[in-house]
Every structure is written in structure tokens, then in C-alpha cells.
Amino acid sequence: MTAPLLQVTGLCKSFGGVRAVDGIHFDLYPGELLALIGPNGAGKSTTFNMVGGQLVATAGSVKLAGHELVGMKPRDIWRLGVGRTFQIAATFSSLTVVENVQMALLSHQSRIYTFWRSAASQYRSEALELLDQVGMRAQANRPCSELAYGDVKRVELAMGLANDPKLLLMDEPTAGMAPKERNALMALTKQLVVNRNMAVLFTEHSMDVVFAYADRMIVLARGRLIAEGSAEQIRNDPKVQEVYFGSGKTFEKPSQAPQEETA
Ligand SMILES: Nc1ncnc2c1ncn2[C@@H]1O[C@H](COP(=O)(O)OP(=O)(O)OP(=O)(O)O)[C@@H](O)[C@H]1O
Numbered sequence: 666m667t668a669p670l671l672q673v674t675g676l677c678k679s680f681g682g683v684r685a686v687d688g689i690h691f692d693l694y695p696g697e698l699l700a701l702i703g704p705n706g707a708g709k710s711t712t713f714n715m716v717g718g719q720l721v722a723t724a725g726s727v728k729l730a731g732h733e734l735v736g737m738k739p740r741d742i743w744r745l746g747v748g749r750t751f752q753i754a755a756t757f758s759s760l761t762v763v764e765n766v767q768m769a770l771l772s773h774q775s776r777i778y779t780f781w782r783s784a785a786s787q788y789r790s791e792a793l794e795l796l797d798q799v800g801m802r803a804q805a806n807r808p809c810s811e812l813a814y815g816d817v818k819r820v821e822l823a824m825g826l827a828n829d830p831k832l833l834l835m836d837e838p839t840a841g842m843a844p845k846e847r848n849a850l851m852a853l854t855k856q857l858v859v860n861r862n863m864a865v866l867f868t869e870h871s872m873d874v875v876f877a878y879a880d881r882m883i884v885l886a887r888g889r890l891i892a893e894g895s896a897e898q899i900r901n902d903p904k905v906q907e908v909y910f911g912s913g914k915t916f917e918k919p920s921q922a923p924q925e926e927t928a
Pocket residue numbers: 680683684685703704705706707708709710711712
């Protein structure tokens with residue numbers, strides 16, 4: 666059997682007296698799309714940020730291919746092969762699509778503009794290749810500010826692939842998207858996971874997206890891992906139903922394509 670890419674054991678984070686994450690364990694395998702779900706305040710972002718290194722764990726271990734990540738800086742974790750989707754809308758909207766991806770590639774190489782070569786000439790072919798993978802090559806020379814929101818998310822995905830990640834972290838990838846765009850983005854993500862044998866850990870409020878695209882899911886509530894398994898197992902788990910009771914989330918199997926659901 667394949668070894669896990671990511672192994673999380675006994676992971677804890679306290680903020681003063683609040684145990685935001687309380688001794689969770691999970692594994693993530695190459696080629697797998699794993700959803701991290703749970704009601705508000707469950708500890709999803711905190712977990713996510715400990716894997717990416719933005720927060721330092723109070724206790725426990727996060728291993729990537731056997732390499733301990735706890736205590737490492739986010740940049741070093743990124744260099745080891747943990748990508749994260751960028752939020753480009755605010756920062757680089759004046760640059761073109763391809764320039765944004767070139768910036769991400771430059772950043773991976775730790776290069777800044779050199780005197781004799783502008784950023785526009787560096788890594789252009791690699792950037793175009795990444796844009797091809799997310800179906801955005803035809804729009805390479807448009808400023809990001811002109812793109813539809815769903816297309817911005819595709820560019821963010823291409824940027825997240827710049828370090829050729831073994832593991833990609835996606836924090837609410839479909840937030841703010843219309844149902845059709847959500848499905849297109851998740852179908853693309855799934856395809857990339859398979860083609861690259863990459864692993865994805867994502868947080869998501871839309872149960873439709875989670876049940877339609879995650880290979881497996883883990884459920885947190887008040888910092889603890891209360892359930893883990895397939896869509897079917899999670900739907901039928903009484904503990905999951907209990908923590909979501911009254912939240913308006915539905916766990917019924919959709920009879921057709923995923924529908925809109927408010928987060
Ligand atoms: N920097 C912080 N300082 C103090 N408490 C925090 C901090 N960050 C998170 N918490 C607390 O830790 C708990 C878990 O928060 P976290 O943001 O990880 O939950 P979440 O599952 O991502 O929630 P949401 O779905 O609402 O984003 C909450 O009780 C939250 O108030």
C-alpha cells in the first residue's frame with residue numbers, strides 16, 4: 666500500500682485558554698482530495714495554518730513524506746512542496762494573467778527582477794504551460810483585473826502549482842462562486858490531483874462541493890476530530906448530524922448535479 670504523504674498526529678493548538686485544535690490525527694495520500702469540514706469555530710483554519718506553517722502547533726506532529734513540518738517557516742514548507750492557492754485579486758490585479766504566474770515561479774526560484782531581464786521575459790513558457798493546465802492559456806495576456814471571478818480562481822490555482830507541489834492547500838476554494846463555476850473549478854482540481862498524483866487538503870463550507878468532489882473527508886467539532894470517511898459514511902454518521910443539526914446544512918444525497926447551497 667502507498668505510504669501517506671501527510672501524517673498529522675496529536676496536533677494541538679491553544680490560544681490562551683481556548684483549545685482551538687485538540688489532539689487530531691489524520692493521514693493524506695498522494696492522488697487524494699481530502700476535505701476538512703466542521704461547523705464555525707471547529708478548528709479548520711487553525712489546522713490548515715498549522716500544516717502551512719502560518720501557525721506553530723502547541724503540540725503534535727505534521728509530517729510531509731516523513732519530514733517534520735512543525736517549527737518550520739511557511740516559506741521552507743512551501744519549498745518542500747506544500748503549495749497554497751494565492752489570493753491574487755487584491756495584490757496583482759494590474760498584472761496580466763501570465764505575469765502573475767511568472768511572479769509565482771520567480772518567487773519559487775527566489776529570484777527578483779534582475780537588471781538586465783524584466784520579469785516579463787522570465788519563466789514565460791513555464792507560466793504558459795501552467796495556464797494550459799488550468800484552461801487559461803488563451804487569456805494569458807489579459808490583465809487579471811478584467812477576468813471573471815471563476816477565471817481568477819483558475820489563475821490562483823495555476824499560481825499554487827508553481828512550486829510543483831506534492832500537497833496543495835486550498836482554503837475555501839469555491840467561496841463566492843456560482844454553482845456552475847464551483848463545479849468547474851472542483852472538477853479541474855480533481856483532474857490535476859489525478860494527473861499530477863498530488864494531494865489536496867481543502868476546507869469548504871459548501872456540502873454539495875464536498876460530497877461531490879472529496880475522496881474522503883474529516884470532520885472537526887470544537888477542535889476534535891469526530892468523524893472520518895467517505896461521503897456515505899459521513900452522511901450517515903450520527904455525531905456529524907448532531908453537530909450540524911440546526912445549521913441548515915443538508916446531508917441528503919443529491920439526486921442529480923450539485924445544486925446551490927448557501928455557506
Ligand atoms: N488568533 C486567535 N486567537 C484566539 N482564538 C482564536 C484565534 N484563532 C482562532 N481562535 C479560536 O479557535 C477556535 C477555532 O477557530 P478556527 O478559525 O480554526 O475555526 P474554523 O473551523 O476555521 O471556523 P470558521 O468556519 O468559522 O472559519 C475558535 O473558537 C476561534 O475563536
